[in-house]
Every structure is written in structure tokens, then in C-alpha cells.
Amino acid sequence: MKKIILGAGILILLGAVLFTVVHLTTENSSLQNNLNSREREISSLYSIVQEYSKDINEIRKKLSLPEKNYLPDTFNNTSADESKPDIGETRENEDLPFFLAADKLITFNVRLNNLRILKNFAESDALNAILLKNRLKLIKNGDSGYHLLLGGSIAYTLSIYNDSPLEAALSYRQKETEKKTFNPVAKDACKIVEEAIDSSIHEITAYIAESKALSDKFSGIVQEKRVAHTVDKYGLVIKTIHTADTRAVRISTKDGRLILTAKMDKNKLDFTLNGESYNDFNQFHSRFMEVLDSSDKRSAEELVIEKSKNKIITVAKDPAFITYLKEKNLTLRTEIRDDSDYYYFDFVNSSGEKQGSLGVQKKIGEIYLFDKEDVVISSLKSLTMSSEAETTPGSTFIIPDTIADFGDKYGNNGSLTLLLIGSHEKNADTIILANFNSSTDTIKLISIPRDLFYQNRKINDYYRTGGGELFTEIISEITGVEISGYIGVDMYAFIDIINILGGIDIELASDLADPTYKIRDNGVWTTLYYSKGKHHLNGLEALRIARSRHTSSDFGRSDRQQLILKGVKDKLNELNVTEMNKVYSIFKTLDEYLDTNIPSMEMISIFLKYKNAEIEKKDGLSVFNVLYNTYSNIHSLKDKSLQYEEGFNRGAWILLPRNDDWNVIKWYINGLLNE
The missing domain is CATH 3.30.160 (Double Stranded RNA Binding Domain)
Known part of the structure; x- marks a missing residue:
């Protein structure tokens, strides 16, 4: 076993050196990657500005304006010149909005001029003759162009496709991606449009007829007797929404809970029902009825x-x-x-x-x-499911009328005491005094409740705000025990270590049922429950048992925590030279999650010295011995009768020493250590 521990220590030292080298290499690599990324971004920006400059200069040329260089000097001269500022020294140009305003004006005027050209073309006699021949009607489509209607339905769209060089487009309604482009000022513009319409008008006429027929079918669904009967029976509400491109139906309960949403796309001639798509109306209709019949129509x-x-x-x-x-x-x-x-x-x-x-x-x-x-x-x-609110001090535990004043600290009689801390998100969740006595070869474990209220704060808060050193000093002040060091382990390490060990074995003296602790196993939420008897636990199960607080015995939690610590110790003692991989994994986990002020070799020495010691479970501080419970706001009241006023906020549930005498705690723990 000693060889295992020494080997693990060497591995940790080598790992520290390796970590430093890798960390520096990673930092250097990261810096180089960032520089390469910035160079790629600058190159991409250069290409965009270059294309933008080219397009604007073409527009300026058509307007008889001189060409302009929009590229900054730093782009035009890419030679290495150390006298020029690098990219890191460039500043935002406060005059840039004025340049952009001028460019925006040019672009706006070009588009306005192109729309005028399109208007002249659309309202020309030549185009109107073509439209009349095909029974098409021209209507304006906002500021973007025109629709060509066939029987009241949109058949084509006429719009500007490109500003420079000027191109107009005739788009087909049923094929949005297909369009015929042309120059509206060219002599053959009307001929191009006429040929495009002549070659597609029959297909579009059939398409519009099919769209209208499907739209009528879609709208007729809500008029069917089966739907009307269901709507009347359950008092449902139907809302229909019609636009140029879609038709939609929403059915909801009388209090507004949505049951189904159906929609038809009049351009694509397809349907959706609660997000599912359908290309066939009969399939859509069948599914519509199924959803309506099977949906929960209750309010x-x-x-x-x-x-x-x-x-x-x-x-x-x-x-x-x-x-x-x-x-x-x-x-x-x-x-x-x-x-x-x-x-x-x-x-x-x-x-x-x-x-x-x-x-x-x-x-x-x-x-x-x-x-x-x-x-x-x-x-x-x-x-409140918490039995804490109803807990009263144990009447069977007697505190003498007169006890010795233990002062600040009374020593450990030659034994060693460490503070064990189980934390979660920097909060101390489990607090245990571990007293190692070499003369009796025993380890005494004494649990301290995290809700103990010291100097107007719960003690577990000291660990989160002040760290392990301050927390150890606070616990030492409260208990009077000289504490040689602390070991804090995060709950995640707790899980990992037990799993690495292959689980632990414990025996529960009674059933554990916690109505306030919900767990999820195999996708099902249940209440935490373990029957009386022996259990083999993995890391998560052990953590659940250790953290459960609400049982038939409020402070049975500390007993279970001590059972689990003993289970871990027993498993560690079973490790042998063939399980070096487990030892290494444990040290790796502790290196990530451990918080301690005890040197590694000293911890190894303590473990080797006490690995066969008997663990004695002692009754920790509780309301069944030297503590009583109350609430923080009640505790601070001078007039206790105010707590019974309506709406009074009692504050947080806390624990305090009986008669508010902190010396009682020192007296009690001194007695446990010297039994």
C-alpha cells in the first residue's frame, strides 16, 4: 500500500509539471489562433469593401459622377511599413456617417428612378394590350412593384430585380424562385413579357383554379356537421384568418386553451396541422378530424x-x-x-x-x-413538509445547572482533530469534526448542523464567503476544539470517488422515507425511499442518502453520513497493488475537487496511521441534546408576542445553543471527545 501511495504522489508531481507546460503551450497556441482569426476577418472585410466600392462607382458613372476610392490607405498599401500604425491603433472615424449618408442618397435616388421607369413600362399601352389579351389586371403592390391578377388571384408579380444595371423581373406565383428578367427600357421588353405570359398562362390558370378549389375545401372543414357538432358540444371557439397567401383556422376551448391550428399555403398548395405538413388534402382532412376528436377539450x-x-x-x-x-x-x-x-x-x-x-x-x-x-x-x-418547524429540545437530555467555563479553546489531549466539509456550490452542506486518537486507535466523528446560527449568520455561509481557513476558525471558536486543518470535498468528487471504488456497502437501521426529496430514476420522478437493511450504493445513491434531511429523526442525517464515511474508508482499505488505476483516478478527482490546507504527504501519513482504526459514531449537535430551534426574525425580536401578528415573516429556520449559552456546546463536545 505504501508503494501505491508513493507512486501516486510522484504521479501528482509529474502531473503538475505537465499541466504547467501544457497550460503555457495552450496559451501561446490560443494567442496565435486569435491572430490568425483576426487576419482572416480583415481579409474578408477587404473583399466586401472592394465589391461595395465597385458597385457604387458603377452607379456614380451612370450619374456622370467621378469614380471614388472607398478603400482606406491601409488596404491599398499592403506592404510592411513599420512607420504606419497597425490595426490595433486604428480609431473609429466620426465622419463616417456623412459618407454613408451620401452613398445612401445615391442608392435611394437610383431605386426611385428605376421605379419610375418600371411605372412607365407597367402603364404603357403595349403592356396593357398584352394584359387585356390574357384577361390579366394590373394592381400596385405597395412601393415595390405590381401584381398581375387573374380572376382576382395573383398570377404574376412585376418588380425591380437589380438596380445597376437595371433589370426588372416577371415572377410566377406558383414558382417563386422562377422569374423572367428583362430591361424595361429595352425595345424588346414587351415582347419578352408577352412570350413569358403566353408560355405560362395556361399552367397558371390551372394552378389558380386548383388553389381556389383547395381553399374552398379548406374553409369548408369548419362547416362540416361533424366539426360543428363537436364545437357546439364542448363550447369550442373557432377563429379563421384569411390573407392573400394563406388561410388558417384556430380551434380553442372557451377559456382560450389552443386545441389545434391548421393552415393552407395558397402558393405552395400544401397544409400544416399543429406543425405537421401535408401535401394531400385528403390526408390532411383525415388527420384534422382525428386531432379534433382525440384532443382534450376540457377547460x-x-x-x-x-x-x-x-x-x-x-x-x-x-x-x-x-x-x-x-x-x-x-x-x-x-x-x-x-x-x-x-x-x-x-x-x-x-x-x-x-x-x-x-x-x-x-x-x-x-x-x-x-x-x-x-x-x-x-x-x-x-x-411545510419540514418537521424542523415542529422540533423542540429533547426533554430527556439534562444539562447541569453549573458547568465549567471552557474559555476559548481547551485543547485535544494529544489527539488530532480535522474538520471535514462536504460542499455544494461553495456552500458547506456537511460539517464533521474528525478526532483521531492514536492511544485508543479510534476516530470519533461529530456532526455539526449547518443551520447553527453564529454571530447572526448560519455557519455554512462562512465557508462560502470566507473560505476554508475562516470557516475552520469559526468552528474552532464554537466548539473550543483546536483544529489542525480542514478537508473540503465537493459533492461531485463524492460521487466520483465512490463510483471509482465500485460503490460502498452500508446498513440502515430503519426505513428512510423523505417526502421532500424527489429523485428521478429511469425518467420517473419518485420520493426518496430506502428500506431498512443492507444496501450497495453507487456515488449518486450515497449522496442522496447523505443529503436527505427530512426523516422520522431530524438528525438521523448525521448518522447516515458517518455510515457512508465508514463505507468509503472500508473500500479504501481493500485497495491493493493491482488496483493502481483506481488510486490514480481517486487522486486525479481529489486534485480537481479538493479544498484543503493539509499537505498531501501529511494526509497520506494520517491515512496510513489510522487506516485500521475503529470509527466511533457520536451524537452530533442537535435539538435532542444541547440545541433548540427557532426562526431568525423571531430570535431578533425583543417583544416575542409580535410573532403572532398576521403576516409576520418568521425568517429562516435556525439552531442555537440551549439558553443561548455557547459554552454548553464546548462542554458537550469535550465530553464526547473524552468518553
């Missing part, structure tokens, strides 16, 4: 009510909840009874006698708790 309120009822039934069948109720001699029945206002699900005892009920309000779906006489106790929303 949003009705759905909420049904959801609440199903939620109660699901929870009533949950093994964790069944176990939880069994301990309290209760069962929740899934049979529903109701009156004019509620649907009831009864709690009964082992004799079948009703003890109370959960009721779903028929109008809004909210769940309430009722007593035996069906009188409301409270809404489910207002209840």
Missing part, C-alpha cells in the same frame, strides 16, 4: 382539478409515502367521495376509521387538509 380549470386528483392518487401509491404513513398508523385511500365543493381522499387508521382527508376544490383544483368532520384545517400550499 384549463378542469385539467388542474384532474391533475390534483391524480397527484394525490400517485402519492398514495408511492412506497415511500406508504412507509411514512405506516409509521403513523395511517393509510391514504384512493377511493373518491365528493360533495358540492370538494373531491375527498380519506386518511384512515388500521381499524379503518377516518382520521381526516385531503380534498380537491372543484372550482380551482387547490388541495386542502380536512379533519374528521370535513372541516378545513389548511391548504396544502401553506403547510
